[in-house]
Amino acid sequence: MKFRKQPVVVEAMQLSEHSIDEIACRAKITRYKCDDGLVQLRIPTLEGVMIAGDGDWIIRGVNGEFYLCKPDIFEKTYEAVKGGEG
Numbered sequence: 811m812k813f814r815k816q817p818v819v820v821e822a823m824q825l826s827e828h829s830i831d832e833i834a835c836r837a838k839i840t841r842y843k844c845d846d847g848l849v850q851l852r853i854p855t856l857e858g859v860m861i862a863g864d865g866d867w868i869i870r871g872v873n874g875e876f877y878l879c880k881p882d883i884f885e886k887t888y889e890a891v892k893g894g895e896g
Contacts, residue, residue: 821869825878827849833868840852855876
């Protein structure tokens, strides 16, 4: 049998130096500064802790859980919806 994934609208923000504080606040997670000076987020997910870096997308799932998605996969999987800002 074959199945198609049901369309689900999710909230997502792309991680950057400008969005990191807002994402950390919304997801209630802590920023970590690496030895090389870069800042990353460690996101507790249902599959364990994932490390998000610059350009990764942080997605809030249908049950309020957070997870990350690499930019190339996000682009292939998601599209913007009308009225999706904010």
